[in-house]
Amino acid sequence: MNKNLYIFKNKKRYRVNVRNYNQEDFEDLIDLQRKAFPPPFPPDLLWNHEQLTSHITRFSDGALCIEVDGQIAGSITSLRTNYANESHTWEQITSDGYITNHEDDGEVLYIVDICIDPDYRGLGLGKELMRAKYETVVYLGVKKLAGGSRMPGYKKVRDKLTIEAYYEKVVKGELDDPVVTFLMKSGRMPERLMKNYLEDEDSADCAVLMIWKNPFIT
Template sequence: MIKKDVLFNEFLIRNATPEDAVQMEYVQQQCYPTLDPTELLNRNHFINHIKVFPEGQIVLERDGVIVGSASTFRCNFPTQESTFLESSDNLWITNAHVPDGEWMYGIDMGILPEYRGLGLSKEMYTVRQEICKELGLKGQLIAGMTIGYGKMKEKMTIQEYCYALEIKKFTDPTVTPQKKAGFRWIKPLYNHINDPEAGFACVFMYYPVDDNYKLECKL
């Protein structure tokens, strides 16, 4: 079980329990106000995630109050593109989870808005990486939400947006911190998630346990 103090012991990262589900639902609602309601995780989803893959569900708390949460499942590297709902088994992960899968797929990472900018998401990704090492996984996979792309959608394609991020022409509130945390880009995903702020797009990324690992298989 994971239990780690971060930021001068002010915050605690630990494995989630079913009793956390209501607070995790609140974090989800506050973090994704423009995400379509059909794609928002609720308390029942979180409870099922904990049942299916307890090692992969973590929360961030301060003084006993949950201010962040993250949900994952195990899988093998996908062989075809899918939407957020398709890849997550309609948010339940039951049929998406592969008990002996080689990768940890992160479908959610949320920090309450008032606690952003402290590096807490990076701390949570680091803890997830530690879990990957303990389980003998190759690393993490995510579809990072391009939160800044919605404002640029009429001016450039998602590929052009990603290139602009790569040359640091500007930053993205979600993807830039994920890159700093250690994630590497694989490819952009059109119409992956129902969120106009993200331009309905995401970027498929991986974070290998072995720094020397180079992903050869790209969709």
């Protein structure tokens, strides 16, 4: 993929490029992850060179970054799989982020990770990356996009609500979650709550399975 567009905010115009990332981008992508996922996010879950190499060699169509005025400001990674509806953890579905279980004939495009530089938040870059994944779903002719969404907003109400109650309130629109609500606004549909999905204190180790069905496949 190589897509150019402009984003406008407060009368300022930004030139944006969505493209496949490559080996020359690795250091920038690792720095991006450090900025986007500070502690208490587990540092061993941040990308390393071996994982990034696997992304671009096993499934280059799934390895995308977004540049603003030539500077990498975000990334999104995915794999193809035939395993998504069953109960699973992030480690299982992504092979600990190495995507060694990528299936070339997989009917589901599964999101491994999405990351936006905090300095560029508010420009709608996450939505552009998500739109690029929808375009990839259509381009590949797979049935749907799927992925486990963090629920970092839960940390603010954990003393008042169970994770199940929090999930229900977010889905109903009674509460906003920084990630789940963003994905819903971007077109993704919450399918179910998944427990013990990922070591993530803010989300009580849980995630929401979020999908987007290919509108050209019934």
